[in-house]
Amino acid sequence: KQEVTQIPAALSVPEGENLVLNCSFTDSAIYNLQWFRQDPGKGLTSLLLIQSSQREQTSGRLNASLDKSSGRSTLYIAASQPGDSATYLCAVRLSGANSKLTFGKGITLSVRP
Amino acid sequence: DAGITQSPRHKVTETGTPVTLRCHQTENHRYMYWYRQDPGHGLRLIHYSYGVKDTDKGEVSDGYSVSRSKTEDFLLTLESATSSQTSVYFCAISEGSGGYNEQFFGPGTRLTVL
Numbered sequence: 001k002q003e004v005t006q007i008p009a010a011l012s013v014p015e016g017e018n019l020v021l022n023c024s025f026t027d028s029a030i031y032n033l034q035w036f037r038q039d040p041g042k043g044l045t046s047l048l049l050i051q052s053s054q055r056e057q058t059s060g061r062l063n064a065s066l067d068k069s070s071g072r073s074t075l076y077i078a079a080s081q082p083g084d085s086a087t088y089l090c091a092v093r094l095s096g097a098n099s100k101l102t103f104g105k106g107i108t109l110s111v112r113p
Numbered sequence: 114d115a116g117i118t119q120s121p122r123h124k125v126t127e128t129g130t131p132v133t134l135r136c137h138q139t140e141n142h143r144y145m146y147w148y149r150q151d152p153g154h155g156l157r158l159i160h161y162s163y164g165v166k167d168t169d170k171g172e173v174s175d176g177y178s179v180s181r182s183k184t185e186d187f188l189l190t191l192e193s194a195t196s197s198q199t200s201v202y203f204c205a206i207s208e209g210s211g212g213y214n215e216q217f218f219g220p221g222t223r224l225t226v227l
Binding site for chain 1: 218
């Protein structure tokens with residue numbers, strides 16, 4: 001069974017810092033990995049989808065990397081801002097028909113002004 | 114915005130009553146999902162659908178049923194609500210025909226069972 005771990009559960013940083021959020025998974029036979037953002041009381045917003053054949057995906061100040069062999073993905077946030085404060089979740093989809101996403105429990109990020 | 118709406122957005126009900134949550138999408142995506150989100154457990158899949166009248170169970174399906182009679186609507190029913198079903202429920206869709214692609218989520222329904 002695929003397990004997805006995100007450590008630490010919470011992180012507080014000063015504004016302007018570059019930061020890395022980590023995601024690890026136990027089964028490397030993944031099809032893709034998706035990073036989400038969730039603001040308090042809201043739904044999940046998709047940030048980046050990275051396919052198993054890719055090493056990186058970028059969107060604005062966000063960069064996601066994937067290392068299947070080591071079972072890791074990182075989400076890099078450049079020049080963090082208070083508006084980046086939210087919970088960030090990663091989710092992994094295994095290969096195979098009708099495979100589903102397995103979610104980590106998320107990292108709650110607080111960016112201090 | 115993937116055109117996903119959920120109704121109701123908030124509901125308070127009593128133990129033992131039936132509850133139906135609705136998910137509506139506007140873009141004819143084949144795959145639709147129901148999740149619940151609870152502190153300490155994260156997001157867990159309840160049921161999913163891969164077409165009209167085609168549904169399957171997720172990891173926490175006990176006590177829930179689903180129906181999909183039209184492409185755009187996916188209903189989640191709690192036949193007899195229990196306090197353990199107090200949660201935030203999210204609907205999601207997956208783009209493309211194979212269910213492998215990016216997932217997009219609705220705004221959620223907060224359900225309280227007293």
